[in-house]
Amino acid sequence: MLLGILFGYTMTLLPWGKSLIQDWISPLGTIFINLLKLIAVPLILASLIKGISDLKDISKFKRIGGRTILIYISTTIIAIVIGLSLVNILQPGANITEATINKLTETYATNAKISSRIAEASKQQSQGPLQFLIDMVPQNAVAAMSNNKLMLQVIFFAIFLGISMLLIPEKESDSLKKFFDSLNSVVLKMVDLIMLGAPYAVFALLAKVIVTADDPDILIALLRYAGTVVLGLLLMVLVYILAIAFYTKKSPIWFLKQISPAQLLAFSTSSSAATLPVTMERVEEHVGVDQEVSSFVLPVGATINMDGTSLYQAVAAVFIMQVLWPEGLTLSNQLSIILTALLASIGSAAVPGAGMVMLVIVLETVGFPSERLAVGLALIFAIDRPLDMLRTTINVTGDATVATIVAKSVGKLGKPNIKDWDDHL
Numbered sequence: 272m273l274l275g276i277l278f279g280y281t282m283t284l285l286p287w288g289k290s291l292i293q294d295w296i297s298p299l300g301t302i303f304i305n306l307l308k309l310i311a312v313p314l315i316l317a318s319l320i321k322g323i324s325d326l327k328d329i330s331k332f333k334r335i336g337g338r339t340i341l342i343y344i345s346t347t348i349i350a351i352v353i354g355l356s357l358v359n360i361l362q363p364g365a366n367i368t369e370a371t372i373n374k375l376t377e378t379y380a381t382n383a384k385i386s387s388r389i390a391e392a393s394k395q396q397s398q399g400p401l402q403f404l405i406d407m408v409p410q411n412a413v414a415a416m417s418n419n420k421l422m423l424q425v426i427f428f429a430i431f432l433g434i435s436m437l438l439i440p441e442k443e444s445d446s447l448k449k450f451f452d453s454l455n456s457v458v459l460k461m462v463d464l465i466m467l468g469a470p471y472a473v474f475a476l477l478a479k480v481i482v483t484a485d486d487p488d489i490l491i492a493l494l495r496y497a498g499t500v501v502l503g504l505l506l507m508v509l510v511y512i513l514a515i516a517f518y519t520k521k522s523p524i525w526f527l528k529q530i531s532p533a534q535l536l537a538f539s540t541s542s543s544a545a546t547l548p549v550t551m552e553r554v555e556e557h558v559g560v561d562q563e564v565s566s567f568v569l570p571v572g573a574t575i576n577m578d579g580t581s582l583y584q585a586v587a588a589v590f591i592m593q594v595l596w597p598e599g600l601t602l603s604n605q606l607s608i609i610l611t612a613l614l615a616s617i618g619s620a621a622v623p624g625a626g627m628v629m630l631v632i633v634l635e636t637v638g639f640p641s642e643r644l645a646v647g648l649a650l651i652f653a654i655d656r657p658l659d660m661l662r663t664t665i666n667v668t669g670d671a672t673v674a675t676i677v678a679k680s681v682g683k684l685g686k687p688n689i690k691d692w693d694d695h696l
């Protein structure tokens with residue numbers, strides 16, 4: 272990471288540095304992310320089907336499922352409340368001058384990415400309230416598996432198949448179970464192999480982030496806002512640490528160390544979905560969470576549990592309102608931010624920048640003047656990538672924490688069972 276940052280910075284000083292990184296270094300990072308995405312669907316499928324069919328009894332699944340959703344919603348609400356409290360206490364919007372607003376508007380308001388995010392948000396908003404349930408149920412299993420954005424559909428199919436396997440006599444489901452058990456071990460081995468390339472890929476990804484970063488002057492104007500988000504995210508880590516220490520009685524430092532490769536990857540890729548294979552491997556093999564729990568809790572978490580993103584949405588929404596629409600900062604609007612940010616984080620895709628799309632929805636729900644939306648997003652756009660990296664790290668840490676807590680609560684937190692890539696070479 273450090274070498275990537277240093278290299279990226281050095282290259283910004285050379286006239287050909289940026290194109291060198293974009294043409295020759297950054298493909299390495301893209302290939303690595305592609306490899307991780309490549310195994311996401313087979314991994315979810317194999318591990319979820321294996322996890323459920325290992326259960327022997329459906330009532331256990333109900334217990335795990337209910338707890339998972341409840342804890343996910345609770346951690347997300349905690350995150351939003353932390354974000355809202357901080358942004359109201361620290362008032363990061365107070366020191367933004369008219370000149371800064373103009374500069375940011377000039378630079379970004381017409382940016383194609385901003386308009387595409389607003390367009391995407393309005394597409395999602397025009398749907399009915401139960402659309403998310405409809406979206407979860409695929410009409411074609413193969414089509415669902417052919418698109419990484421349809422992860423919840425794959426999860427639905429895998430759970431459905433796994434439960435049905437439990438309902439038929441064991442000798443009839445046996446061969447299918449063996450197939451998925453074996454696929455599961457193979458895919459986990461693929462994670463080990465892909466991770467051999469991680470140091471080089473992380474170097475490439477960070478060098479690219481540095482050469483595509485924005486003008487440092489603009490970043491400095493947004494420092495107070497960014498600081499508020501970062502402080503909130505750090506407090507969230509504290510919440511996780513306390514939960515691990517008190518509930519599971521494990522050392523939080525040990526826990527963070529075990530999952531650190533997943534955190535590092537989340538930071539470098541800004542995508543919890545791309546990180547999922549590594550999160551699963553770390554939580555199962557290195558923390559000791561039984562696969563019956565992790566195979567359900569982690570893929571579901573990657574898609575619906577985004578504590579970092581929801582905290583960011585609360586801070587960003589209020590920050591934008593402080594600068595552009597202070598009269599809208601009523602108590603009732605702030606309360607509705609809690610609800611919409613919760614729903615928005617469930618609805619956010621686990622890919623870079625998704626949080627910003629949902630931010631538009633949060634702002635529109637509280638009645639933010641739509642003609643000022645582009646200016647609002649322009650305010651935070653410059654610093655969005657680094658904050659995305661950080662919030663994704665928190666999203667992944669939150670998923671791993673909840674998986675460990677749920678495992679402990681159902682007696683499925685065992686000893687780590689680390690497998691190296693060349694164990695059987």
Ligand code: ASP
Pocket residue numbers: 541542543544577579580619620621622623624625626627659662663666
């Ligand atoms: N990049 C985040 C994730 O994948 C989502 C977001 O906050 O934009 O978890």
